[in-house]
Amino acid sequence: MTATALSNAPNCRRKPLLSSLFRSTTDITPALVWGNILHEVMQKCLDENRWEEEDLGVMVDEAISGRLGDLVVLGVGEELARKEVLERAKGLSMFKERYMLPFPDVSSIRR
DSSP: OOHHHHHTOSSOTTHHHHHHHSOOGGGOOHHHHHHHHHHHHHHHHHHHTOOOHHHHHHHHHHHHHTTHHHHHHHTOOHHHHHHHHHHHTHHHHHHHHHHOOSSOOGGGOOO
16 A cells, blocks of 8 residues: 555545555556566566576466456456567566676766
8 A cells, every 4th residue: 555545545544445455447458457467577587687588488477377357357368468468578688688787887877
Protein backbone atom coordinates (compact mmCIF):
# COMPACT_ATOMS: atom_id res chain seq x y z
CA MET A 1 0.00 0.00 0.00
CA THR A 2 1.51 3.29 -1.07
CA ALA A 3 1.62 6.48 0.99
CA THR A 4 -0.16 8.24 -1.87
CA ALA A 5 -3.06 5.81 -1.67
CA LEU A 6 -3.34 6.38 2.07
CA SER A 7 -3.16 10.16 1.78
CA ASN A 8 -6.01 10.16 -0.75
CA ALA A 9 -8.38 8.52 1.71
CA PRO A 10 -8.83 10.93 4.62
CA ASN A 11 -12.49 10.01 5.20
CA CYS A 12 -12.21 6.24 5.07
CA ARG A 13 -9.14 4.33 6.16
CA ARG A 14 -10.36 1.15 4.51
CA LYS A 15 -10.75 2.65 1.03
CA PRO A 16 -7.12 2.17 -0.18
CA LEU A 17 -7.10 -1.43 0.98
CA LEU A 18 -10.44 -2.20 -0.62
CA SER A 19 -9.42 -0.44 -3.83
CA SER A 20 -6.25 -2.50 -4.08
CA LEU A 21 -8.17 -5.74 -3.46
CA PHE A 22 -10.99 -5.02 -5.88
CA ARG A 23 -9.41 -3.31 -8.81
CA SER A 24 -11.57 -2.61 -11.83
CA THR A 25 -11.20 -4.95 -14.81
CA THR A 26 -11.34 -1.90 -17.09
CA ASP A 27 -7.96 -0.86 -15.66
CA ILE A 28 -6.30 -3.93 -17.15
CA THR A 29 -4.94 -3.58 -20.68
CA PRO A 30 -2.60 -5.85 -22.64
CA ALA A 31 0.15 -3.21 -22.60
CA LEU A 32 -0.12 -2.90 -18.82
CA VAL A 33 0.02 -6.66 -18.28
CA TRP A 34 2.95 -7.18 -20.68
CA GLY A 35 4.77 -4.25 -19.06
CA ASN A 36 4.22 -5.58 -15.54
CA ILE A 37 5.45 -9.03 -16.53
CA LEU A 38 8.48 -7.60 -18.32
CA HIS A 39 9.25 -5.39 -15.33
CA GLU A 40 9.18 -8.43 -13.06
CA VAL A 41 11.47 -10.35 -15.44
CA MET A 42 13.95 -7.48 -15.69
CA GLN A 43 14.02 -7.09 -11.93
CA LYS A 44 14.82 -10.79 -11.59
CA CYS A 45 17.55 -10.51 -14.25
CA LEU A 46 19.11 -7.65 -12.30
CA ASP A 47 18.79 -9.43 -8.94
CA GLU A 48 20.28 -12.71 -10.17
CA ASN A 49 22.54 -11.33 -12.93
CA ARG A 50 21.08 -13.89 -15.34
CA TRP A 51 20.45 -12.64 -18.88
CA GLU A 52 20.67 -15.72 -21.10
CA GLU A 53 17.78 -16.52 -23.43
CA GLU A 54 17.00 -19.79 -21.63
CA ASP A 55 16.92 -17.98 -18.29
CA LEU A 56 14.60 -15.33 -19.70
CA GLY A 57 12.19 -18.02 -20.88
CA VAL A 58 12.01 -19.54 -17.41
CA MET A 59 11.57 -16.14 -15.77
CA VAL A 60 8.82 -15.17 -18.23
CA ASP A 61 6.98 -18.43 -17.52
CA GLU A 62 7.21 -17.83 -13.76
CA ALA A 63 5.98 -14.24 -14.10
CA ILE A 64 3.09 -15.29 -16.34
CA SER A 65 2.00 -17.98 -13.90
CA GLY A 66 1.74 -15.27 -11.24
CA ARG A 67 -0.57 -13.17 -13.42
CA LEU A 68 -3.07 -15.71 -14.64
CA GLY A 69 -5.94 -13.61 -13.28
CA ASP A 70 -4.95 -10.71 -15.53
CA LEU A 71 -4.70 -13.04 -18.52
CA VAL A 72 -8.21 -14.35 -17.86
CA VAL A 73 -9.55 -10.79 -17.74
CA LEU A 74 -7.84 -10.09 -21.06
CA GLY A 75 -9.06 -13.35 -22.56
CA VAL A 76 -5.49 -14.30 -23.45
CA GLY A 77 -3.84 -17.69 -23.09
CA GLU A 78 -0.45 -18.38 -21.57
CA GLU A 79 1.17 -19.15 -24.93
CA LEU A 80 0.16 -15.83 -26.46
CA ALA A 81 1.29 -14.02 -23.33
CA ARG A 82 4.64 -15.82 -23.47
CA LYS A 83 5.08 -14.90 -27.13
CA GLU A 84 4.22 -11.24 -26.51
CA VAL A 85 6.52 -10.87 -23.50
CA LEU A 86 9.45 -12.69 -25.10
CA GLU A 87 9.14 -10.41 -28.13
CA ARG A 88 9.39 -7.39 -25.86
CA ALA A 89 12.18 -8.98 -23.80
CA LYS A 90 14.57 -8.91 -26.76
CA GLY A 91 15.71 -5.47 -25.63
CA LEU A 92 16.95 -6.88 -22.32
CA SER A 93 20.06 -8.37 -23.91
CA MET A 94 20.87 -4.98 -25.48
CA PHE A 95 20.35 -3.35 -22.06
CA LYS A 96 22.72 -5.87 -20.51
CA GLU A 97 25.40 -5.27 -23.15
CA ARG A 98 25.17 -1.51 -22.80
CA TYR A 99 24.74 -1.02 -19.05
CA MET A 100 25.79 -4.16 -17.20
CA LEU A 101 29.58 -4.03 -17.54
CA PRO A 102 31.92 -5.89 -15.21
CA PHE A 103 33.62 -2.56 -14.41
CA PRO A 104 32.77 1.14 -14.86
CA ASP A 105 33.33 2.51 -18.36
CA VAL A 106 34.25 6.17 -18.06
CA SER A 107 34.65 6.59 -21.83
CA SER A 108 30.88 6.82 -22.24
CA ILE A 109 30.52 9.74 -19.81
CA ARG A 110 29.69 12.96 -21.61
CA ARG A 111 31.48 16.08 -20.48
